[in-house]
Amino acid sequence: MTASQLHIAVLAFPFGSHAAPLLTLVQKISPFLPSNSIFSFFNTSNSNTSIFSKAPNPENIKIYNVSDGVKQGNDTPIGCEAIQVFIQSTPTNFEKSMKEAEEEIGVKFSCIISDAFLWFCCDFAKKMNVPWIAFWTAGSCSLSVHLYTDLIRSNEETLLKIPGFSTSLRISDMPQEVVAHNLEGGFPSLLYNMALNLHKADGVVLNSFEELDPKINNDLKSKLQKVLNIGPLVLQSLKKVISDVNSDESGCIKWLDKQNEKSVVYLSFGTVTTLPPNEIVAIAEALEAKRVPFIWSLKDNGVKILPKGFLERTNEFGKIVSWAPQLEILAHSSVGVFVTHCGWNSILESISYGVPMICRPSFGDQKLNSRMVENVWQIGLQIEGGNFTKSGTISTLDTFCNEDKGKVLRQNVEGLKEKALEAVKPNGSSTENFKVLVELIKFHKPT
Incomplete structure (x- = not known):
């Protein structure tokens, strides 16, 4: 173990189709980093069991189970209730496990990669003085509407004109969290805070390709530090x-x-x-x-x-x-x-x-x-x-x-x-964006 060794914290959102694509991203990145690099993967026990049981776990990925917020002896909640309980336990559940990982491995974190939902990673990264890379598992269109939450909520028109979109959108097209009655608690609050803080990420990674939504991507690039479409990952x-x-x-x-x-x-x-x-x-x-x-x-x-x-x-x-x-x-x-x-x-x-x-x-x-x-x-x-x-x-x-x-x-x-x-060919847009992503992960911020 050396002070220059890359130790990347990976924080997953353990519901729906979120954790598995994040693991796929880690597995894709790994061969392009120094051989002694290590990933600490933070996720709930149930989600870890689900995604790691399908394939052998690489030696350079250390698995850590974070609390899902369910108290011992209580019935395990499902659906929206499970998400609510988990959110109430964050970010302290991640902080505790991350501290344990640094002590166990003996190397401080050099970078944080997280599901974009986990917006509080901007505070973690600032405190540690390391890059924060946020992974948006959906498309640029849905990311855009979250960033325009305030505009959408203030609009009383039936059809919405959102920058970057070539067609008008209906309120009924919006994710429920964007138009929720209350943005001050639970899942809507998590996503609204993400929208307010995502500009702090050193890079925002999307499993998509620039040519699918060029105008939307250009608009996103005007609001975020780096927008890196690196997909479709399935084509790899x-x-x-x-x-x-x-x-x-x-x-x-x-x-x-x-x-x-x-x-x-x-x-x-x-x-x-x-x-x-x-x-x-x-x-x-x-x-x-x-x-x-x-x-x-x-x-x-x-x-x-x-x-x-x-x-x-x-x-x-x-x-x-x-x-x-x-x-x-x-x-x-x-x-x-x-x-x-x-x-x-x-x-x-x-x-x-x-x-x-x-x-x-x-x-x-x-x-x-x-x-x-x-x-x-x-x-x-x-x-x-x-x-x-x-x-x-x-x-x-x-x-x-x-x-x-x-x-x-x-x-x-x-x-x-x-x-x-x-896009995924050697000189394609996704491949070039992937190279930028790898360099971001390798970068050590000056102390």
């Missing part, structure tokens, strides 16, 4: 995804091999979103009526809601699995459209493999993402009426199966796919 593992046949325990890829090119509808709504029973029934009725080939990632409790006899009647042209290898499916030439909740990871994956989308957003940034998919990037459609009905689902599927509109959407998403591939 493209070869592995396509060749990894061992991950097809569900048999999805073998099934897809027997289907016609761009004929299959793939349906998945993430790990958090649960559709109402009537919408699950509506999807099933539409798929059966259309007799369109489909793969549907649906948990057992959703399967129980399906119309009686549906599985038997659709067995020849449909496949339902409790878990689907999403990347391998989207990369397959038989897949023609992705029916999605519009989480950011799913959108990036869909763009990366050139698959247009049918959007049914639920919460968070999903409604804004859906608006961008349909109105700005024009690579998909929002489901008619915002909820699945039999007639609306059939109508939307018809657009992709029979009409010229579907061809245009496919051409547009193929165009973005090419731009994404260019």
